[in-house]
Amino acid sequence: MGKGTHSYAADARNDSVIIDVNGEHFARPDAKVSVFDSGFMLGDGVWEGLRVHEGRIAFLSRHLERLYRGAKAIAMDIGISQEQMIDRLYAVLGANGMDGDGVHIRLMVTRGIRSTPYQDPRVVISTATIVIIPEWKDPVPETATNMLNLFTVHVRRGYPDVQDPKLNSHSKLNCITACIQATQAGADEALMLDPHGFVATCNSTHFFIVKNGEVWTSSGDYCLDGITRGMVIEIARDAGIPVFERNFSLIDVYGANEAFTTGTFAGLAPVGAVDGREIGTERGPMVERLQKLYLERLHSDVSGA
Incomplete structure (x- = not known):
């Protein structure tokens, strides 16, 4: 399921x-x-x-x-x-x-x-x-509010001269391996680092954190150019929310005020814990606001408005 x-x-x-x-x-x-x-x-x-x-x-x-x-x-x-x-x-x-x-x-x-x-x-x-x-x-309705549990895996997002992570190819074995490791650790999804040790993405979604009213996501150098990821960056900027594509480490993640994932299937989903470190016990105000803005943009797109 x-x-x-x-x-x-x-x-x-x-x-x-x-x-x-x-x-x-x-x-x-x-x-x-x-x-x-x-x-x-x-x-x-x-x-x-x-x-x-x-x-x-x-x-x-x-x-x-x-x-x-x-x-x-x-x-x-x-x-x-x-x-x-x-x-x-x-x-x-x-x-x-x-x-x-x-x-x-x-x-x-x-x-x-x-x-x-x-x-x-x-x-x-x-x-x-x-x-x-x-x-x-x-997606089950609870996805919008249930707090995801992520686990940082040893499988890295690779250099583009090996297999460019931006390519949405059928060859997904590295993501599958990451998913298996996270599952065996009892987590919902894997958090994957880039070759330099910075946070890159999840195995099937993109990852964001919220710190002091700012929204951060990875540089994008080692992840797919996600459609929902890009849309969230756009709607945040349009709403005057500071959003940055930058390198950040697990220390930043563990100290974040909020965290969430993005993907085509479920939109935005809140993250409650990473590697056993609690981020939050319930959906935060920034995630809730961005979910609302995303649904408005979604409706605008399909209605042609």
Whole structure:
């Protein structure tokens, strides 16, 4: 059912959800890709997580810009335009009758089918594989107020010359390893440091602290350019809240007034403890204010206001 910021209630409708594979619609049991697909074989591809609000996909242009930018960076041709991708997204939503709230979409693009198990892209013999999985999935209401417990793991966010953390690739083994370590420590999610020992991000969300009325997040050098992360920075600045992208250490975290995570699925979620150090026992005023501002921006985006 997911844990922490990804906790959700199971929905029986997902057993018969319709999935788009390369522009064709399949019932969930029939939606398949080849064992020679680049994503399955090598984690070679990029993806996006999308939320549907009021029948519209929130911040869609920003998500697609990141998707196509990532594909270009790894020399992968998605094969269809952004406008065609939008048509596919809304077509599969329509096929599922998903015209309201409570829907999450995983949009995945891989380099395509390989002729043999080998990493060289020159053995790819098909166009890109595009899969769109929409599900009835809403974060549990308590996510907005429940205090998350984070654990700092030994797994670091790496240098960009190894695998650039800004790339939203299918290769997520470092984040999975971090998640496993945090889970075994009894935490909801992992807090990950950069190669220099500064706070970078969580394994599946971004991390912020509040100190003396200021909002801090990492420099961004060693984390994904998160859509919700960027949106929170924007709305804070628009509201006159001092917000800084900077290096800071665990000492700053342990002494913070408030802390929170951001992500597409759950928006903003408060953090109560990190490594056993208590940050707070209930959602703080800054987190509550930013949650309200984020929901207002979300509504504005999907309504076209």
